[in-house]
Amino acid sequence: MNKKYLPLIAVVVALPCLAQAALIAEGSQELRLQGSLDPSTVNGSELRLNASYGYFFLDNAQAGGRLDFADNKKVNRIGLGAFAEYNVDTETDLTPFAEFFAGFANVDVEGVGGDDLAGILEFRAGAKYFLAEQVAVAAAGVFAYATEDIYPDEEKLRDTDVFMELSLRCYF
Numbered sequence: 740m741n742k743k744y745l746p747l748i749a750v751v752v753a754l755p756c757l758a759q760a761a762l763i764a765e766g767s768q769e770l771r772l773q774g775s776l777d778p779s780t781v782n783g784s785e786l787r788l789n790a791s792y793g794y795f796f797l798d799n800a801q802a803g804g805r806l807d808f809a810d811n812k813k814v815n816r817i818g819l820g821a822f823a824e825y826n827v828d829t830e831t832d833l834t835p836f837a838e839f840f841a842g843f844a845n846v847d848v849e850g851v852g853g854d855d856l857a858g859i860l861e862f863r864a865g866a867k868y869f870l871a872e873q874v875a876v877a878a879a880g881v882f883a884y885a886t887e888d889i890y891p892d893e894e895k896l897r898d899t900d901v902f903m904e905l906s907l908r909c910y911f
Contacts, residue, residue: 762798762828763910769793769801773877773906785811785891789906791822799826807844814889814896818844818859826867834875838863846889848896857887863904873910878903 763769771791778784786809793803800823807818820842827835840861847854865879883890883900890900 762830763795763801763826763834765795765798767795767801767910769795769803770909770911771805771906773904775902775904785809793822793824799828800824801826805840805842807842811891813849813891815847815849816844816857816889818842820859824863832869834867834869836863836865836867836877836879838879844885844889846887848889855887855889857885857889859886860884865904867908875908875910877906877908879906880904 769792771793772789773791774786774788776784776786788808789805791803791805793801795801802821802823804819804821807816807820809816820840822838822840824836824838829835838861840859840863842859844857844859845854846857861881861883863879863881865877867875867877869875881900881902881904883902885898888896888898890897892900
């Protein structure tokens with residue numbers, strides 16, 4: 740992990756303690772699109788896309804499922820899992836949140852031969868900003884752990900990853 744990102748991750752993780760946010764009522768649903776494109780990784784261009792659906796079973800607390808896709812020259816991954824997220828109600832347009840994700844991914848590492856099934860655990864902490872009553876953008880720091888070495892880092896693959904993520908969230 741590159742140490743220069745640690746201060747930025749610390750700020751994002753601290754946001755839930757500092758910010759004020761909007762109430763997301765029980766019974767609301769969320770559609771989320773998130774992803775990244777990094778054209779200059781060691782393994783060439785990397786594309787990550789995630790699509791999620793969540794249901795708020797309590798005010799500010801949701802559970803749901805997520806489909807993941809990642810591709811670069813060395814690693815191709817398709818995953819499926821479930822998440823739980825809690826949002827802090829602070830009565831403004833900024834909503835801090837924390838999320839836990841657990842899932843599985845089918846991973847094909849170029850040059851190793853065959854596919855592997857990897858278990859994945861992720862923790863996200865960040866904040867949403869509501870652009871309108873039913874649309875928010877979010878930024879989060881993410882710590883990911885996998886049971887196999889699937890995350891490219893400099894010259895090799897690792898079983899952990901730390902990164903920043905942006906998402907667009909729609910509520911209905």
